[in-house]
Each structure stands twice: as C-alpha cells, then as structure tokens.
C-alpha cells in the first residue's frame with residue numbers, strides 16, 4: 001500500500017494506473033475507520049482493480065469548531081485497516097495541501113442542499129461538495145462509493161457528478177449497523193456507555209415509523225411515532241425527523257399509493273446525545 005499526502009502525487013499515480021488500463025475505485029472518508037467504511041472498501045474492490053481511500057478531516061464542512069477539534073484521528077489504526085483491506089493507495093493530505101494560500105473556489109449544491117441537514121448545518125454541504133470535487137480531481141476514480149448513512153450527501157454528490165460531467169460513477173452503499181441496529185459512525189466512540197445504550201432509540205424510532213406508515217398516510221403521525229420513542233429516552237434530544245422523496249429530497253406531508261414502494265420515500269432523523277449528534281435514515285417501505 002502506498003500513501004500520498006499531496007494532490008499532485010496522488011494524481012500522478014492515478015494517471016499512471018489509468019494508462020495501464022487499471023480501473024480505480026474510490027472511498028472518501030474522514031478516517032476513524034469502522035466496518036461501515038470497510039464495507040464501502042469491499043464494494044469498491046468488487047467493482048474495480050485498485051481501491052483508493054482518502055482520509056481527510058475537512059475543515060470546510062464543519063460548522064462547529066469543537067466538532068472539528070474533537071473528531072477522532074487514529075491515523076495509524078486507519079492505515080493498518082486499509083492495508084489489511086487490500087487498499088492500493090491512501091490519500092491523506094494535509095489541510096495546507098488541500099487549501100493552500102490563495103485557495104478560493106467553492107462548489108455550491110443546489111436546492112438539494114437546502115433541506116434536511118442543510119438548515120441545521122449552514123455551509124456543511126458547500127464544504128462537502130467542494131472537497132469531494134477536489135478529491136475526485138486528485139484521485140481520478142472510475143467509481144466512487146458513498147454510504148446511504150449520509151443519504152442527502154450521497155444524493156447531492158450524485159447530482160454534482162452528473163451536472164458537472166465529472167465522468168465518475170457514484171455508487172450508494174447500504175447503511176452498516178452494529179448488531180443492535182445502531183448505524184456505525186466515527187462519532188459513536190464519543191458516546192459514554194450510557195449514551196451508547198440510549199442511542200439504540202434512534203434505529204428503534206425509525207422502526208416505529210415503518211410500523212406507523214403501515215397504518216396511516218398522515219406523515220405527522222409517523223413523525224410523532226419517531227418522537228415518542230426518542231422522548232422516552234432521557235439522554236436523547238430529538239432535533240428533527242423528516243419524511244422525504246428519495247430523489248428530490250422534498251418533504252412529503254401525506255403518503256400516496258405511489259409512495260408505498262421500496263426506494264421511493266425515506267425517513268431521516270437527527271438526535272443529540274450530550275454533544276454528539278447522530279443521524280440515521282431508512283427506506284419507509286422496503287421490498
């Protein structure tokens with residue numbers, strides 16, 4: 001496994017591999033790798049000849065500096081995990097390599113960035129889309145894999161790749177969960193034991209939504225079912241729950257018969273446990 005810290009070196013390697021006919025699969029991450037990331041890496045390996053993983057905690061996408069500062073950065077463990085997973089190259093740039101003096105361009109998501117996580121995290125998606133555009137420019141992958149865990153991010157990046165003709169295939173990978181159902185996240189390590197136990201209320205609340213959606217078309221009632229589960233948990237603080245069209249990300253008020261198919265409508269929620277914010281989402285009607 002080879003590690004690059006400069007975008008130019010990364011691109012030179014990628015161009016060299018491409019010139020020999022090899023295909024490149026890319027998994028962008030912020031490190032603190034867990035088995036969710038490993039699943040994305042395995043997915044990339046099935047689709048392409050060489051897997052590149054980037055590890056970069058992108059300051060542009062954090063709207064709270066404490067969240068950026070406290071983000072876990074176990075780089076040695078991450079490199080060992082990539083090596084063990086058969087990753088060909090890790091791109092781990094420094095902040096100054098990504099954003100040198102004079103850097104000024106931003107890529108803006110359109111209206112897909114204005115809903116759900118958008119209002120809660122001003123500037124977040126602009127930061128994500130800008131860094132992903134830059135990472136794609138350095139890694140030049142044929143395929144890039146993103147998790148459905150960050151469903152809105154996946155949708156926005158898919159749109160960017162199409163709108164800007166980036167020539168990369170964007171793949172969404174299903175959410176990987178702990179055995180008890182909690183979606184894996186690098187932020188989970190910041191939960192105390194009590195908070196970790198309480199966090200199971202998040203996937204349970206989405207289960208309640210799925211049950212409720214079988215009985216009603218009223219989205220307010222479905223969202224109330226989510227809130228009711230979270231409110232039962234004293235360590236949890238509910239931020240938002242939304243039921244939305246999986247393509248347009250527009251909020252849905254009332255379910256219609258055409259919504260009741262797998263892949264049409266999702267539900268997403270954000271819940272705080274102390275200063276840790278967890279997000280989760282799922283298909284409201286699975287196959």
Ligand code: AMP
Nearest residue numbers: 029030031036146147149150175176184
């Ligand atoms: P992050 O390091 O949190 O920025 O995540 C890097 C990539 O891994 C993103 O595309 C995430 O959506 C994806 N990811 C993170 N956690 C999970 C998970 N539990 N299941 C599937 N994908 C995930």
